[in-house]
Amino acid sequence: MKKSSLIIVSFFILIFLCGSGLALEFNGTTYNLTGSPLENVLVNLTIYSFSANGPAYIGSNSTYSNASGGFNLSVSEDAGYMYKPVLTANTTNSFIDYIGQSLPSFPHAEFSGISNVNFYMQPAGTINITVINSTSDLINFSYMVKDTLLGYEIAFGVNNIQTGIVINVPRERNYSIMIYPDSNDPNNFVPISYTWDNFSEASSYNLSDTNLSWYDNSTFTLHKQFNASGSFAWISGYVNYTNVSDEATYAGWDEFTIAAYTLEAGNSIFRSKGALPFNISAWRQGENISDTYGLSDGWFNITLPYIDSETTQYLLFVGVRNDSEYLGGYRNITVSGEQQGFNITLYGLLGDPTNISLSSPGSSDSSNVSTKTHPFRFINSTNSTLSNITAHTKIVVDYSNYGAIEFAFMEDLSSADGVLTVPLLNVTGIKDIDVFTMSYAPTGMSTKDEYELISDSNITLSAFRPGGSGMPGQDTITSSSVNVALYISNSSCDVLVPPSICNLQDSSNMDSFNPLSSVIGGGPISFRMGVGGVFVHYVNVDMFASGPPDALFEENAGVTSSSATFDQALRFGSSGPTIYDYVLISVPYSAAAGVGLDDSKDINISLPALYDEDWNVIWNTSTNGTNGTYLASNYSHYSAYESSWNTLLSSQNCTKGTMDSAELINASNPCYVDTSNNRIWVRLPHFSGTSTSVTGSTVASDSSSSSSSSSSSSSSGSGGGSAESQVMGEYSKVIWDSIDKGIESAVDVTNGEIGISSVHFGVNTKVWGAWLKVAKKESLPSNVVPFRKNVYKNIEITRSTTLKDGVIINPTIDFTVAKSWLAQKGLVKEAMAMFRYIDGAWNKLPTTISEDDETYVHYTATTPGFSYFIIGETEYVAPEEVLVEETTEEVVIEEEPIVEEEVAETSLIWLWILLIAAVVILVGLGIYLAKRKK
Numbered sequence: 001m002k003k004s005s006l007i008i009v010s011f012f013i014l015i016f017l018c019g020s021g022l023a024l025e026f027n028g029t030t031y032n033l034t035g036s037p038l039e040n041v042l043v044n045l046t047i048y049s050f051s052a053n054g055p056a057y058i059g060s061n062s063t064y065s066n067a068s069g070g071f072n073l074s075v076s077e078d079a080g081y082m083y084k085p086v087l088t089a090n091t092t093n094s095f096i097d098y099i100g101q102s103l104p105s106f107p108h109a110e111f112s113g114i115s116n117v118n119f120y121m122q123p124a125g126t127i128n129i130t131v132i133n134s135t136s137d138l139i140n141f142s143y144m145v146k147d148t149l150l151g152y153e154i155a156f157g158v159n160n161i162q163t164g165i166v167i168n169v170p171r172e173r174n175y176s177i178m179i180y181p182d183s184n185d186p187n188n189f190v191p192i193s194y195t196w197d198n199f200s201e202a203s204s205y206n207l208s209d210t211n212l213s214w215y216d217n218s219t220f221t222l223h224k225q226f227n228a229s230g231s232f233a234w235i236s237g238y239v240n241y242t243n244v245s246d247e248a249t250y251a252g253w254d255e256f257t258i259a260a261y262t263l264e265a266g267n268s269i270f271r272s273k274g275a276l277p278f279n280i281s282a283w284r285q286g287e288n289i290s291d292t293y294g295l296s297d298g299w300f301n302i303t304l305p306y307i308d309s310e311t312t313q314y315l316l317f318v319g320v321r322n323d324s325e326y327l328g329g330y331r332n333i334t335v336s337g338e339q340q341g342f343n344i345t346l347y348g349l350l351g352d353p354t355n356i357s358l359s360s361p362g363s364s365d366s367s368n369v370s371t372k373t374h375p376f377r378f379i380n381s382t383n384s385t386l387s388n389i390t391a392h393t394k395i396v397v398d399y400s401n402y403g404a405i406e407f408a409f410m411e412d413l414s415s416a417d418g419v420l421t422v423p424l425l426n427v428t429g430i431k432d433i434d435v436f437t438m439s440y441a442p443t444g445m446s447t448k449d450e451y452e453l454i455s456d457s458n459i460t461l462s463a464f465r466p467g468g469s470g471m472p473g474q475d476t477i478t479s480s481s482v483n484v485a486l487y488i489s490n491s492s493c494d495v496l497v498p499p500s501i502c503n504l505q506d507s508s509n510m511d512s513f514n515p516l517s518s519v520i521g522g523g524p525i526s527f528r529m530g531v532g533g534v535f536v537h538y539v540n541v542d543m544f545a546s547g548p549p550d551a552l553f554e555e556n557a558g559v560t561s562s563s564a565t566f567d568q569a570l571r572f573g574s575s576g577p578t579i580y581d582y583v584l585i586s587v588p589y590s591a592a593a594g595v596g597l598d599d600s601k602d603i604n605i606s607l608p609a610l611y612d613e614d615w616n617v618i619w620n621t622s623t624n625g626t627n628g629t630y631l632a633s634n635y636s637h638y639s640a641y642e643s644s645w646n647t648l649l650s651s652q653n654c655t656k657g658t659m660d661s662a663e664l665i666n667a668s669n670p671c672y673v674d675t676s677n678n679r680i681w682v683r684l685p686h687f688s689g690t691s692t693s694v695t696g697s698t699v700a701s702d703s704s705s706s707s708s709s710s711s712s713s714s715s716s717g718s719g720g721g722s723a724e725s726q727v728m729g730e731y732s733k734v735i736w737d738s739i740d741k742g743i744e745s746a747v748d749v750t751n752g753e754i755g756i757s758s759v760h761f762g763v764n765t766k767v768w769g770a771w772l773k774v775a776k777k778e779s780l781p782s783n784v785v786p787f788r789k790n791v792y793k794n795i796e797i798t799r800s801t802t803l804k805d806g807v808i809i810n811p812t813i814d815f816t817v818a819k820s821w822l823a824q825k826g827l828v829k830e831a832m833a834m835f836r837y838i839d840g841a842w843n844k845l846p847t848t849i850s851e852d853d854e855t856y857v858h859y860t861a862t863t864p865g866f867s868y869f870i871i872g873e874t875e876y877v878a879p880e881e882v883l884v885e886e887t888t889e890e891v892v893i894e895e896e897p898i899v900e901e902e903v904a905e906t907s908l909i910w911l912w913i914l915l916i917a918a919v920v921i922l923v924g925l926g927i928y929l930a931k932r933k934k
Contacts, residue, residue: 023074023075023076023077024074024075024076024077024083024108024111024112025072025073025074025115026043026045026072026073026074026075026083026085026114027070027071027072027073027115027116027117028070028071028115028116028117028118028119028521029065029068029069029070029071029116029117029118029119030043030065030069030071030087030089030100030119030121031069031118031119031120031121032098032120032121033120033121033122033523035120035488035501037065037067037068037069038065038069038089038091038098038121039064039065039066039067039068039069040064040065040089040090040091041064041065041069041071041087041088041089041098041100041119041121042062042063042064042087042088042089042090043062043063043064043065043071043073043085043086043087044060044061044062044085044086044087044088045060045061045062045073045075045083045084045085045086046059046060046083046084046086047059047060047075047076047081047082047083047084048081048082048084048105049078049080049081049082058076058081059075059076060075061073061074061075077108077112078108079108079109080108081107081108082105082106082107082108083105083106083108083111084103084104084105084106085100085103085520086100086103087099087100087119087121088100088124088168089121089124094219095126095219095220095221096124096126096168097123097124097220098121098122098123098124099121099122099123099124099168099169099170100119100121100122100522101119101120101122101170101520101521101522101523102147102154102169102170102173103520106520110516113516114516114517114520115517116517117517117520117521118504118517118518118521119520119521119522120521120522120523121522122170122171122172122522122523123170123171123172123220124168124169124170124171124220125168125169125170125171125199125220125221125222126166126167126168126169126219126220126221126222127145127166127167127169127175127177127196127221127222127224128164128165128166128167128221128222128223128224129143129164129165129167129177129179129224129225129226130163130164130223130224130225130226131164131179131225131226131227131228132212132225132226132227132228132229133189133227133228133229134229138163138164139228141179141180141181141226141228142156142157142179142180142181143155143156143157143165143177143178143179143180144156144177144178145167145169145175145176145177145178146175146176146178147169147173147174147175148173148174148175148176148195148197148265148266149173149174149542154167154169154175155167155169171199171220172199174195174196174197175195175196175197176193176194176195176196176264176265177193177194177195177196177224178191178192178193178194178264179191179192179226179228180192189228189229189230189305189307190228190230190276190305190306190307190312191262192226192228192307192310192312193262193263193264193265194224194226194310195265195266196222196224198215199220199222201215201217202217203217204216204217204218207224208309210227210309212225212227212309213225226307226309226310227307227308227309227310228307229307229308229309230305230306230307231305231306231307231308231337232280232281232283232284232303232304232305232306233303233304233305233306233335233336233337233338233339234301234302234303234338234339234340235301235302235303235304235333235335235338235339235342236299236300236301236302236339236340236341236342237299237300237339237340237341237342237343237344238297238298238299238300238343238344239256239298239300239318239320239329239343239344239345239346240298240343240344240345240346241298241320241327241345241346241347252295252296252322253295253298253320253321253322254295254321254322254323255295255319255320255321255370256293256294256295256298256300256318256319256320256321257278257293257318257319257358257367257368257369257370258291258293258300258302258316258317258318258319258344258369259275259276259278259316259317259318259319259356259358259369260275260276260280260302260304260314260315260316261274261275261276261314261315261316261317262274262275262276262313262314263313263314263315263332263407264410266408267405267406267407267408268394268407268408268409268410269315269407269408269409269410270410270411271409271410271411271422272411272412275356275358276304276305276314276358277358277359277360278291278358278359278360278366278367279291279360279367280302280303280304280305281302281303282360283303283305284303291303298320300318304333304335305335306335306336306337308336311334312334312335312336313332313333313334313335314332314333314335315330315331315332315333315404315405315407316330316331316332316333316344317329317330317356317369317371317423318330318344318346319356319369319370319371319423320346320370321370321371324353326348326349326353326370326371326372327346327347327348327349328346328347328349328371328372328423328425329344329345329346329347329402329403329425330344330399330402330403330404330425331344331403331404332404332405332407344403345402345403347402347425347426347427348425348426348427348839349371349372349373349374349423349424349425349426350372350374350424350425350426350450350453350454351372351373351374351375351421351423351424351783352372352373352375352783353370353371353372354371354372354373354421355368355369355370355371356368356369356371356423357369371423372423373421373422373423373424374421374422374423374424374453374457375419375420375421375457376395376419376420376421376422376433376445376457376458376459377418377419377457377458377459378391378415378418378419378420378435378458378459378460378461379418379458379459379460379461380460380461380462381460381462383458385417385418385419386418386461387416387417387418388415388416388418389413389414389415389418389437389461390413390414390415390437391412391413391420391435391436391437391461392411392412392413392435392436392437393409393410393411393412393413393420393433393434393435393436394408394409394410394411394432394433394434395408395409395411395422395430395432395433396408396430396431396432396433396636397409397424397425397428397429397430397431398428398431399425399428401428402425402427402428406431409422424450424453425450426450426839427450428449428450429447429448429449429450429451429452429453430445430447430448430453431447431636432444432445432446432447432636432637433445433459435459435461437461440461440462443459443460443461443462444459445459446635446636446637447634447635447636447801449798449799449801449804451796451798451866451867451868452798454781454783454784454867454868455781455796455798455868456781483529483530483535484527484528484529485503485527485528485529486503486504486518486519486525486526486527486528487502487503487504487525487526487527487528488501488502488504488523488524488525488526489524489525489526489539489540489541490502490524490662491661491662491663492661492662493526493662494526494537494539494584494662495659495660495661495662496586496659496674496677496679496681497677504518504521504525524540525540525541526538526539526540526541527541527580530586534585534586534587534588535585535586536583536584536585536586537583537584537585537586538580538583539580539581539582539583539584539662540580540581541579541580542579542580582667582683582684582685582686583683583684583685583686584662584665584681584682584683585681585682585683585684586679586680586681586682587679587680588678588679588680589678589679589680590678591678591699592699593699596699597696597697597699598696598697598699599656599673599675599678599696601696601697602653602696602697603653603654603656603671603673603680603694603695603696604651604652604653604654604671604694604695604696605648605651605652605654605670605671605680605682605694605695606621606648606649606650606651606652607621607645607648607649608620608621608622609621610631610635610638618635619631619634619635620735621649623735623736624735625649625768626646626649626650627646627649627768628642628643628644628645628646628647628649629642629646630768631645631646631649632645633768633802634768634800634801634802637686638686640685640686641667641685641686643667644667644670644684644685645685647667647668647670648670648684651695652669652670652671653671654671654672654673654680655669655671655672655673656672656673656675657672657673657674657675657676658674658675658676658677659672659674659676659677659679659681665681665683666683667683667685670682670683670684671683680694729753729754729776730754730775730776731754731773731774731775731776732747732748732749732750732754732773732774732775733747733771733772733773733774734746734747734771734772735770735771736767736770736771738766738767738768738770739763739766739767739770740763740766741762741763741764741765741766742762742763742764743762743763744760744761744762744810745760745761745762745763745770745772746758746759746760746761747759747772747773747774749774752816752818752856753776754774754775754776754793754795755776755792755793755795755815755816755817755871756774756793756795756797756813756814756815756869757814757815757816757858758813758814759772759774759797759811759812759813759814760810760811760812760813760814761803761808761809761810761811761812762808762809762810763803763807763808763809764807764809765807767802767803767807768802770799770800770802770803771799771800771803772797772798772799772800772803772866773797773798773799774795774796774797775795775796775797775798776793776794776795777794777795777796777868778794779794780794780837780868784837784868785837785840785841785842787835787842787870787872789872789873789874790825790827790872790873791870791871791872791873792817792818792821792832792870792871792872793815793870793871794868794869794870795868795869795870795871796867796868796869797813797866797867797869798866799866805864805865808865808866810862811862811863811864811865811866812860812861812862812863813834813845813860813861813862813863813869814850814858814859814860815834815858815859815860815861815871816856816857816858816859817829817832817856817857817859817871818855818856819852819854819855819856819857820855822857825873827873828876829849829852829857830849830876831873831874831875831876832847832857832859832871832872832873832874833845833847833859833861833871833872833874834847834859834861834863834869834870834871835869835870835871835872835874836863836865836867836868836869837867837868837869837870838865838867842870844874845861845862845863846861846862847859847860847861847874848860848861
């Protein structure tokens, strides 16, 4: 296993110099992608150490591979050193045409254990970067080139390089190029980002009308010249906020600041490193002016730099504070000149108060943006907070309905307390979170709305362990019983029994598995692990994007046609991000007479159920249907391969034969029965929690003909397109295939322990794949303000992303209070109400008493939305006793003199934009604008 110290680190400069000290041997063999030895490969190994001022260059050594591809070199050895290997080859005598895998720097503890590495050289491309000013003179610049999938930097530099820089990279990948001013140079210019994804272009072409940049396909070279002659634009407008309680627009702020983030490739921002300095107006030559913020009226006038010849984009975040109230807003902007009336709408923020620090141009001073940030806490399987976490995270939010766009926060976490914080609006949640760390299996978080985030923002990191299925009641499988292997990835090797030439590392158990030598050698790699008769084969794994993929197995030595074993054999699950092309699952079947599967008859597969990371059913085809579009719209985890999931949800007839090529199974034909080896193969686009249904016929016994049998693990569902699940006294959940406009839907709770007896609501447009859950809460999260009076029940109501506040209409909650509890507390029935938690406060809902039986008092409350609720004591003043005629009218509870939520029906309907970004940014080189001088 790779340790946490193998986290891909950066801030290292490639310089050539020889060091001294104890010798570390580095050896191996170089091959081309077909496996033939490749000679005259330049092997360079550079050494760094850590210092108070960052990484320090120690030395390097280099050699060439011989005619058999072999090489050996020695470099200085120290436990505190980091080692970075780079391999290049020039087989044409004109340009670098082969290169090794792009690698990070490795700590001594890991690198010293590497020996006899087989390096598979890849076709190389070249990136040539130059920068000119307004007079077309070459100027100094700093640069950083990243692999957009791996995220870490391929190359960077901060020294004087007026003649430009030439970088060799693997040709089959895409790159993000960023330039910014040299910290020791007086030439200030705005950081510029450019994405290059066209090494495959068949002909040479110019990238611009000015012919400053072009691609030469004869040498696979991108010549990219940036014109850094910049301009400044005034951007002015107002920040707007409407108080929800009194619908009054107001300002009058104590603090008010805007942070401008460079919008990088894939609509991403690097929040901790990518902000421009505060008060860019100070950069305007010959002008003694500053950015302007009007605290009384919310007006602002700020300077943003831009470059005419390039596309300059920013994401603006405004932080506003008024006493203890914090608001924020986002808006994206493409700057090509001055803009007036650029208004930004403010919303509430999730989380806790904090400051975002911005540097000031030309000084060591800084300015703070007062705001709130929402914490995401990393925990282990026992719910304990993990300390000293180094992880690479991508948090996707869709603020397209709130003044901005869908974008991603890229953060490189190095946290002693295991907490990642980001500023999030409280009117919506997150779309997706991906977490990459070499210490744990890749993981993430699917779509959560703002209420779900308040309830639970923990991210569980699991060590790479196929230890048990992860499903309730399953036994743990020891690591010694799990077999793993690495293979070359191609159509001939991604099969049941790969030829010996495919082996990169022989099969071993998890206790002795150490893939580092194979991984750094590069080339397409497939990763296989299995237990008993079941194995999972990950095709073309990107091992450097994270550790090996996690898999959760159920041990099963074989499978028959009986429903029980079919139901168990193919449940697999993982919550990690996609870091491979697809996955092949293989399970054996018995052909024994009377009990085995008759492979001469039709065999069909389907996925009747999909699970979340906790093995809760999130999709049941018997109630939610088999439409992949509806699945993707509810769960972004599935959106990247919508058509493949659409195929798998429906019954598919399996092809039969001998599985001797990966091309026999594909996205449109995802099932193959290898009749020669008695194995069923299933192809999944991603290794999500699934329950696979296999249907076929039992092999005939000597005295009978074959009979039809099937296996299915789909959960039961009710009629009318809905399914209900309950745990008495804990929760009740209903899933609807669809809900028509104007039709009332309900979740009934059959046990009084929860407090709520039913929830009713309608929708103002037809929705698909909806669910609503009512759950008892023994206690509420620590960040929820305590309720100051008697509490009967704590409840949380959550719902699918399709049931937004703008879609739900006329929601009501029926609840009960035990008369014995009222008597115990000395309360009358009129002294109870329903309260909803929103915007950091408990708001009383309009509540009426509907009936009074021998055991309970029954109430009904109306609510504008769902979140946390309390059935609790309210202020009640008994009316003076007067003689009145008996009446059958129901008693209406007096409202408290506290803020009451308005129940408003709105017509706001929005669509989540389904986009799976391929960019993962690891620890990147910071933008050095904090140290810029004019």
